[in-house]
Amino acid sequence: MNYSDQFDSSDYQLAIEELLRNGDLNIQNENYLAAIEDYTRLLQLNPNESQAYWHRCLAWVELGNYQESIKDCTQYLKLRPDFVQGYISRAGLFKDIGNLQRAIEDCTHALSLGGLSSYWEQMAYSCRGDCYGLLNNYQAALQDYNQSIRLAPEEIKNYQKRGFIHQELENYHEAIADLTKVLRRNSEDSELVHCYHLRAGSHQSLRNWEEAIRDFTEVIRRDPTYYRAYIGRSGAYVFLNDRESAASDLETAARLSQAQGDTEGYQNAMKVMEVLGIKHRISDSDISHDDRQRPGNNKFLRIVASIWFPLVGVFLTVGFGLHLWINLALMVFLGSLNVASNPLALIGGYILLIIHALWVVFNED
Known part of the structure; x- marks a missing residue:
């Protein structure tokens, strides 16, 4: 049905203007579904009314439907290919749905067209930098963040993004400088926990142990449940020979990660304690079921056992697990070959059992 048939020529334009006005009013009132209905009608x-596509695109964004928003933005750009800001807006939508390559293409196209205000130009560089960072192309991301900061030095978020890139590129001094600018501007922002954690990591990489501890402590003050900060701070304490504080932090990290259901975090905390030779003081109720089932916690003992009695070394590491049966099966298989009559074969078979046992010990996780 052609809806234009419902109107004579004198009312046609009035109907379009009224629908556009109603849609805009519904957006102002945050009645986005009603606005979409108005723009659809x-x-x-008039399928060539570009403003309807653009405004409906904005309504879809507010509803979180980025796929439909991209469709409307694309229709708008077909009618208005010179609207450079539209490409940058669509790039942001592509980034949000994970289509990073299309986002990069839109930003690059917008920058190639020129005529952008400094605000939109830095937005294009920043968006493209985000995409390059997510793709681990850190050098390209760094170049784009440099351009974005040059154009808008007051946009503090770009310093935080560039600080992360500098850290990934092991430019720790530069990372600290960028992150410090962010923290000086918004020192009480509750969302800056990650920023403090990043700077602490850079300080730690530069062996600035006291500075690292201060930043990790600030992370913990803002978020006492952030167990990774305890693990990081424990490392700095170790290098300052404060093993008691390191042990306390690692125990706290183990408890928090276990309470949060993060098995990997718990195992990391326990593994660091084992490597450092720190005797943990976590009660049996704080230890996971899997760890209670593990027969041997002394790694040196398990290594020695693996060399002299491979089957015992495997048992002390995994208990009655799959690898115990694999080691036992190897023993049975070697026995079936009657290797006792051949000394070299006997030695080779025994070495094979030792290798398997040591592999289990060093790869127990």
Whole structure:
């Protein structure tokens, strides 16, 4: 049905203007579904009304439907290919749905067209930098963040993004400088926990142990449940020979990660304690079921056992697990070959059992 047939020529334009006005009013009132209905009716009257596509695109964004928003933005750009900001807006939508390559292409196209204000130009560089960072192309990301900061030095978020890139590139001094600018500007922002954690990591990489401890402590003050900060701070304490504080932090990290259901975090905390030779003081109720089932916690003992009695070394590491049966099966298989009559074969078979046992010990996780 052609909706334009419902109107004579004198009312046609008035109907379009009224639908556009109603849609805009519904957006102002945050009635986005009603606005979409208005713009849809308008486009049925006039499929070439570019503003309807653009405004409906914005309504879809507010509803979190980025796929439909991209469709409308694309239709708008077909009608208005010179609207450079539209490409940058669509790039942001592509980034949000994970289509990073399309986002990069839109930003690059927008920058190639020129005529952008400094605000939109830095937005294009920043968006493209985000995408390159997510793709682990850190050098390209760094170049784009440099451009974005040059154009908008007051946009503090770009310093935080560049600080992360500098850290990934092991430019720790530069990372600290960028992150410090962010923290000086917004020192009480509750969302800056990650920023303090990043700077602490850079300080730690530069062996600035006291500075690292201060930043990790600030992370913990803002978020006492952030167990990774305890693990990081424990490392700095170790290098300052404060093993008691390191042990306390690692125990706290183990408890928090276990309470949060993060098995990997718990195992990391326990592994660091084992490597450092720190005797943990976590009660049996704080230890996971899997760890209670593990027969041997002394790694040196398990290594020695693996060399002299491979089957015992495997048992002390995994208990009655798959690898115990694999080691036992190897023993049975070697026995079936009657290797006792051949000394070299006997030695080779025994070495094979030792290798398997040591592999289990060093790869127990």
